[in-house]
Amino acid sequence: MGTTVTGKLNKPAQQFQAGDSVAFGIRIGVQYYDRESKNKEWTNYKAVIFAKAQGQINFLQDNLIEGSIVEITGERQKIEVYEGNNGPVYSIEILDAKLGYVSLGGVNSKQSAQHSNTSAPAPRAAPSRQNASAPPNIPGFDDFDDDIAF
Helix, strand or coil: CCEEEEEECCCCCEEEEECCEEEEEEEEEEEEEECCCCEEEEEEEEEEEEECCHHHHHHHHHHCCCCCEEEEEECEEEEEEEEECCEEEEEEEEECCEEEEEECCCCCCCCCCCCCCCCCCCCCCCCCCCCCCCCCCCCCCCCCCCCCCC
């Protein structure tokens, strides 16, 4: 079962050499409301993205910066625990991570957010429709009832 996480980078990616690739370590925190404690809590994720080609490396250097919004996908996860200043800190490591999407979210960069040539899938763009009020041209499609309150 795969995992996809989207979040904001609060720090730039940590870049390091990994064999014949350059690796970029990222950390993402996702906030949620804990109904038991009635507090906002965080789930911490970490992943490493690998790049070999100089174009890939340049793209990741320019886009995995503080403030960027990223989507990471991986098929396996691992729980990591380390001793923090206030006790144990838990994190979910997404293994064999793929970069699915990058948005600079108003952050200035040399490049605009775009798909790199890494093994990640292309970023998803919002579908556009020429006439937003017309239903899609799909056989058997029935227009929905506008009177239903949601």
